[in-house]
Amino acid sequence: MEILTRLQQEAGRLSPSEQRIADILFSDFDFAVNASIVDLAGRAEVSPPTVTRFARRLGCQSFSDFKVQLAQTPFVGARYLQPETLAVSAADITENVIAKAQAALFSLHRALDPAVLEAAADRIAAAQMIYAFGSGGNSAMIAGEIQNRLFRLGLRVTSSADHALQLMMTAAARPGDVIIGSSFSGRNTELVRAFELAREDNVFTIALTQTGSPVAKAAQLAIGVDLPEGNDIFRPTSTRLAYLALIDILANLTAMRLKEQATGTLRRIKRQLVTHRDPDDRQVLGD
Amino acid sequence: MEILTRLQQEAGRLSPSEQRIADILFSDFDFAVNASIVDLAGRAEVSPPTVTRFARRLGCQSFSDFKVQLAQTPFVGARYLQPETLAVSAADITENVIAKAQAALFSLHRALDPAVLEAAADRIAAAQMIYAFGSGGNSAMIAGEIQNRLFRLGLRVTSSADHALQLMMTAAARPGDVIIGSSFSGRNTELVRAFELAREDNVFTIALTQTGSPVAKAAQLAIGVDLPEGNDIFRPTSTRLAYLALIDILANLTAMRLKEQATGTLRRIKRQLVTHRDPDDRQVLGD
DNA sequence: CAATAATAGAGAAAATTATTTACATACGGA
DNA sequence: TCCGTATGTAAATAATTTTCTCTATTATTG
Numbered sequence: 001m002e003i004l005t006r007l008q009q010e011a012g013r014l015s016p017s018e019q020r021i022a023d024i025l026f027s028d029f030d031f032a033v034n035a036s037i038v039d040l041a042g043r044a045e046v047s048p049p050t051v052t053r054f055a056r057r058l059g060c061q062s063f064s065d066f067k068v069q070l071a072q073t074p075f076v077g078a079r080y081l082q083p084e085t086l087a088v089s090a091a092d093i094t095e096n097v098i099a100k101a102q103a104a105l106f107s108l109h110r111a112l113d114p115a116v117l118e119a120a121a122d123r124i125a126a127a128q129m130i131y132a133f134g135s136g137g138n139s140a141m142i143a144g145e146i147q148n149r150l151f152r153l154g155l156r157v158t159s160s161a162d163h164a165l166q167l168m169m170t171a172a173a174r175p176g177d178v179i180i181g182s183s184f185s186g187r188n189t190e191l192v193r194a195f196e197l198a199r200e201d202n203v204f205t206i207a208l209t210q211t212g213s214p215v216a217k218a219a220q221l222a223i224g225v226d227l228p229e230g231n232d233i234f235r236p237t238s239t240r241l242a243y244l245a246l247i248d249i250l251a252n253l254t255a256m257r258l259k260e261q262a263t264g265t266l267r268r269i270k271r272q273l274v275t276h277r278d279p280d281d282r283q284v285l286g287d
Numbered sequence: 288m289e290i291l292t293r294l295q296q297e298a299g300r301l302s303p304s305e306q307r308i309a310d311i312l313f314s315d316f317d318f319a320v321n322a323s324i325v326d327l328a329g330r331a332e333v334s335p336p337t338v339t340r341f342a343r344r345l346g347c348q349s350f351s352d353f354k355v356q357l358a359q360t361p362f363v364g365a366r367y368l369q370p371e372t373l374a375v376s377a378a379d380i381t382e383n384v385i386a387k388a389q390a391a392l393f394s395l396h397r398a399l400d401p402a403v404l405e406a407a408a409d410r411i412a413a414a415q416m417i418y419a420f421g422s423g424g425n426s427a428m429i430a431g432e433i434q435n436r437l438f439r440l441g442l443r444v445t446s447s448a449d450h451a452l453q454l455m456m457t458a459a460a461r462p463g464d465v466i467i468g469s470s471f472s473g474r475n476t477e478l479v480r481a482f483e484l485a486r487e488d489n490v491f492t493i494a495l496t497q498t499g500s501p502v503a504k505a506a507q508l509a510i511g512v513d514l515p516e517g518n519d520i521f522r523p524t525s526t527r528l529a530y531l532a533l534i535d536i537l538a539n540l541t542a543m544r545l546k547e548q549a550t551g552t553l554r555r556i557k558r559q560l561v562t563h564r565d566p567d568d569r570q571v572l573g574d
Numbered sequence: 575c576a577a578t579a580a581t582a583g584a585g586a587a588a589a590t591t592a593t594t595t596a597c598a599t600a601c602g603g604a
Numbered sequence: 605t606c607c608g609t610a611t612g613t614a615a616a617t618a619a620t621t622t623t624c625t626c627t628a629t630t631a632t633t634g
Contacts, residue, residue: 015584016583034355036351046585048585048619049584049585049621049623050584050585051620052620053583062621064619064620067354067355068354072359089405090540093540094401095396097532097535097536098393098395102389109385117377141428141431144431148425241528244531249380249384252383256380305610323592323593325591333611334612335592335593336593337610339595349594351592351593
């Protein structure tokens with residue numbers, strides 16, 4: 001378990017001396033990470049053994065181990081631990097958002113199964129036509145992104161956020177086509193229905209969703225993205241970043257499989273944009 | 288400067304012993320971070336002083352400092368350092384994408400100016416109506432996201448990716464309204480024109496774009512996002528993640544300013560979704 | 575309501591371990 | 605051959621951990 005989480009758990013049970021050490025941790029994280037045990041003890045006005053005991057209490061093997069674990073915290077946002085309501089300044093919120101985004105990417109990386117990704121990319125690269133489905137602000141954006149990334153590779157792809165349209169497109173799809181559906185919660189029953197319909201018609205389905213959810217079960221290939229949204233209703237974003245990163249990974253894997261074809265198309269698109277809009281070749285593709 | 292970057296720079300000039308240490312770093316990062324100098328030296332078949340010298344060469348004050356810096360590395364993906372062309376397997380590409388995303392978030396955090404963010408949030412929170420503009424796959428997505436995030440706070444907001452429509456909307460906008468325009472390259476001349484028109488009409492303009500670019504200059508408030516796209520034409524994504532994180536930060540700051548109003552609206556939207564679609568309250572807002 | 579035992583907390587000093595410095599040697603190239 | 609770099613050995617230093625001890629607090633008992 002992560003060290004600052006443990007500290008949070010112990011919070012009430014700390015002795016006065018230990019509390020002083022914890023205070024320094026929160027108020028001057030940088031110092032704590034770089035200081036030696038003597039410095040830290042001095043500043044907390046405790047003895048070095050107390051610091052060692054503190055580290056042990058938090059599940060570290062030694063003080064050095066403690067420092068390494070501290071430094072490894074996904075992000076230096078120590079304030080992240082304190083009650084949410086305290087994060088008010090722009091600097092605080094920035095730190096908080098970035099910290100959560102980093103953590104989301106980190107956990108995405110750990111959870112992804114390369115074999116599943118390869119399989120998905122194989123299907124996408126070989127598809128005759130690709131349909132990207134997703135509804136609601138978040139998944140609709142993801143579906144749009146899938147289209148945005150894949151058409152650049154020279155693939156035929158469309159996207160829809162409209163349930164009725166999704167069903168019609170599914171009905172129109174043919175064997176050899178691929179449907180990619182995204183649902184953060186995994187409980188989008190309309191998407192489940194589309195997947196079931198697709199299966200009857202031999203259209204391959206790929207889900208980007210919560211592991212074990214109805215949507216995951218209905219798809220022929222499910223890529224699990226399991227990230228807690230946290231309880232702050234204002235802040236549902238980090239999961240979206242993870243989804244975007246996932247799409248990027250899939251697009252890259254697909255690109256590897258289409259290399260020649262894709263570079264050609266991309267170059268044409270790029271030349272078009274460049275000559276049309278800006279003589280400077282540094283123009284970024286797509287804006 | 289970041290330690291792995293320095294290592295990359297020194298890469299060619301390392302002596303055989305130092306190279307062995309570097310190899311261990313790449314092949315077993317976890318071990319390197321947790322090992323003592325003796326363990327690390329033993330495994331690299333060098334003497335402890337050589338390890339110290341290696342650390343010094345990389346700009347660290349001591350071996351412990353070296354370990355702390357290693358542990359602080361935004362992402363443990365050591366392969367990130369190795370030449371791009373090696374990334375072929377799903378695991379490689381995943382690591383590569385995630386590492387870049389992490390690096391983008393990291394550099395975004397360092398570059399953002401809290402004062403500018405506060406000023407932008409003040410304007411957004413006080414706006415009568417908000418227009419989000421952006422064209423091309425990437426910025427269009429960003430504009431959509433701005434709408435997606437802000438309407439949840441009870442703000443009046445619309446977005447458009449269509450240049451002609453953008454100009455018409457700008458003409459229709461009134462003092463007290465705010466236009467937020469996104470352009471990754473900063474060279475979207477149509478957006479510049481819209482900003483100029485807005486200024487004449489006393490409509491406040493905020494740009495999310497490259498510092499010092501034409502778009503930045505045309506806006507009344509510019510939030511700089513300066514991230515190199517890198518030279519891999521298949522991989523323009525990490526910048527988008529940074530933009531999304533930025534929008535999240537802005538939305539959060541705005542939410543702080545609208546707290547009561549926003550929580551009410553959000554709760555209504557959420558209740559609506561939950562009762563409509565899924566009895567389970569874990570349903571994520573917006574998908 | 576003392577008096578005493580038991581226990582947890584904390585530091586001093588010793589012991590251990592890790593790290594650095596200083597010095598010596600070997601090797602490769604000018 | 606000579607110089608400089610690379611590396612190791614051993615001594616010195618610094619840091620960390622352990623052990624031991626003291627103190628303060630709380631619980632228990634007469």
